[in-house]
Amino acid sequence: MKKLFTVLAIIASFLAIILAVLPVSNLAIIPSILALVFGLLAFYLSKKTGQVKKIIQFTFFLTIIALAITTYKALFSITEVADTQELKATESQSKEEALEELEDLEIEDIDIDTSELEDIEL
Amino acid sequence: MMRFLFLVILCWSFTCNAQNTAIAPGEKLVYTASYNMSGILNDIAQVTMETSNVQTSKATLLRLKCTAATYSKWDNFFKIRDLYESYVNPKTLTPYLYKRNINEGSYFKAMKYTYSHKTNTIKSVQTKKNNQVQNKDFTFNAGSNDIVSTLYKLRTLDYETMRVGQQKTIHVIFDRKETKGYITYLGKETLNTAIGTKTCYKISIGSDSKALEGGNSNLLWLTADANKIIVFGKFKIPVGNGELKIKSASGLKN
DSSP states (O other), X not given: OHHHHHHHHHHHHHHHHHHHHSTTGGGGHHHHHHHHHHHHHHHHHHHHHTOOXXXXXXXXXXXXXXXXXXXXXXXXXXXXXXXXXXXXHHHHHHHHHHHHHHHHSOOOSOOOOHHHHTTOOX | OHHHHHHHHOOOOOSSOOOOSSOOTTOEEEEEEEEEETTEEEEEEXXXXXXXXXXXXXXXXXXXXXXXXXXXXXTTTOOBEEEXXXXXXXXXXXXXXXXXXXXXXXXXXXXXXXXXXXXXXXXEEEXXXXXXXXXXXXXXXXXXXXXXXXXXXXXXXXXXXXXXXXXXEEEEEETTEEEEXXXXXXXXXXXXXXXXXXXXXXXXXXXXXXXXXXXXXXXXEEESSSSOOEEEEEEEETTEEEEEEEEEEESOOO
């Protein structure tokens, strides 16, 4: 049982570290909690037998690092859209092409009050 | 993201020709799209909806533009830069030209619909990677809309006159197919949003297509005012579920 909990704690703590450094850092919370639970159980069982392995302490260390990274990213990382030059170029090109295509279309039933449009910058 | 936008936007085309009193040129709505991963919501992309006027020699049309772009932290994993446009009659939101440009990692697809309302036909041009062009003409039912104009058209509905539980049948053209959808008015709810506390019309969207899961899993909340902007959305598709939350709104008509 002690071995099982130790192995599970190791797996969970490594998974927590991997997820913490990925964009899905929020997901690291789940393996972190599992790593802590398994680690504590392994620690308790080991203490009963009087021999606590260093690896259990190492899983705690990894878990704390994972939680620290996750918390930092949740609090301080800004979600922003970057590299939109290509999209803007596509938008502009698409609009130009659309204007040409619209000129060739038969547009009927449009009766616009142009007084509303005079203030609009085109 | 295609499916995501589809489900967020997917809904109806109304058989009645509602007049637009809610949408003006110069409007800009910015949303955050989140996807549920193992029970935890992750912000993945920014969805922007903008309107502007387009002047041709014959008329002034309203350009409805939707863009979806992944946040920079996701760009190395799957970069999405999608553009959806519809050029519509500013009063009735009847579409004349629809364009879609999908750029998702290594996947590229462009689609163009040119409407002929006299013959109820659409000339479509699909372009895929390596310039694979495919032309197809197909007919559509009067009152059917593309996905972008549909999204805006739902803002022209008068929800005040609808009963709770009242359902409407709608028709949306997506991927050169007309899909039958259903909208159910579920009443009013008050939500706390990034643009303040808003009383909203809550509606449910369903369809015959497999893109959306059944039941009341796909929901939209529109402000219960003259602008009727979408402030919150919940969706469920075969590959998961997520949310759409408003981030900012500017240039509103009312």
